[in-house]
Amino acid sequence: MDHRRIDDQNVAELYVTGRLSPEDEETFESHLLECTECRERVGWADDLRTSIRAVAAEDAARASVQLGFLAWVSRHTRGARAGALMAALLAVAALPAWLQADRARLSRELAEARSEVHAAAVRPAPPVPAPAPVAAPAAPAAPVDTAELERLEQEKSRLEQQLARLTGPQNARIIPLGTVRGDSELQPIELGPSPEWIVVSLDLPQLDDETSYETYRVTLLEGIEGRRTLSKQGGFVPSASDTLDIHLYSDLLKPGTAYRFLLEGIDAGGRAVHVGEIPFKAVKG
């Protein structure tokens, strides 16, 4: 493996993020055994990756504290007042800075696409040419414009979807779920008529005084005892009110089906320790 290829193709970055194929990984690791320079490359790439993730975790923790507060409000406020308060609070809930930047960029592109579509739609028809002395077959009506309009419409739709995906959690419903004791009925999560972002605010079970975890891993499993994993994600930081706030696209859940969240704390050695499970049932809203 030569250094030109390693730099040109960012092999060190691909290695630290686990993106190399098994064969390339083996070749690169064999190379690392003898190459100090590449070990340094890997060290810096790893460092950058860890630090970028720390920046994102800090931003997410800030947003999470705000969402945790919103979840707390939703549990302690009832009726129409709650709705109004939630809407007002959601409006100020901050997204991490980098998501904000992305959102701003997409909004800008979307506005441009819209204005182009609008301009194309209202563009005056070209002047009718003077009739030719000899009758010619009629030309197809402005095929280029139609294709361009179609392309812009598609682009607009794509951008709108991206924008919805990026900004979705900000406008999401917050559903609190707590640990169930005994044989109580499963807590329901009501699904709307169409897929949407929801924020499930999971109450962390009480741990003994000496145990605490900085981050948690959450796994969504189908069934009360089933093992089919639908989603697994780590790096969740508890909110100020001891909840984990999970952004979920409701499409993942089927009405009438039972699920459970498996909660694991990540200890200082990086090991996952089981801390509890929260079962629930998806129901039609």
Next chain:
Amino acid sequence: MLAEAVPARNRRGVEWSRETTPHGGMVVRLHFPPPETPAMTVLGEVSPADLVRRIRNGDPQAEEELIARFGEGLTFLLRRWTRGHNDAEDLYQETFRLALEKIRRGEVRDPERLAGFLRSLARNLSIEHYRKAARRGAREEEIETAADTANPDTGQLGQLLRKEKVTLVRRLLEELGSDRDRQILFRFYIAEEDKESIRTDLGLTAPEFNLVLFRARRRYRDLYERQAHPGAPRE
């Protein structure tokens, strides 16, 4: 910036020291005496096949050369695979013990691929080590190759270092010329999106995409080094 140099002497009388790098890695340095009498071969110029041949012929100097040539790299890989656990040291010893035995017995099929042989041996020993630990009742931990490596940022000094690095990354992100470059870093390192899909989505060629990642790593290193050595000239 290296710390914790612990000098020691191995059973053949060669002095060595263990040092910790800024990334939390471990470097083992062997301090050979200056070449007074028998001229020593420059490391790295000896072909792997020659090294294997000399070890098979019972040359103890060749065994030292093997360790000097691959020791640091092996420590680096083992610490990644074991996420920085102390097991790395045991595995290091075990890998070289077994490697020397196999080389002496002529069990290296392709001597030119000595590095690949050592890597496979170390990898298999690491996996076996964790299987045994799991059988003993400890929680089985998957041997990771790249992601989720050990976080050396523990303790007060570690926390401080981490804070500094986070500040550097924030500065790096501010310095980036465009939102697009920021997006690339976040989508690559955090969302862990497929490289091709990020590239296609942003309408970039492969070299353009790779350049952003390459420059980010270089700039991060530059910022770190300038902070560590404020008077040093810029690279």
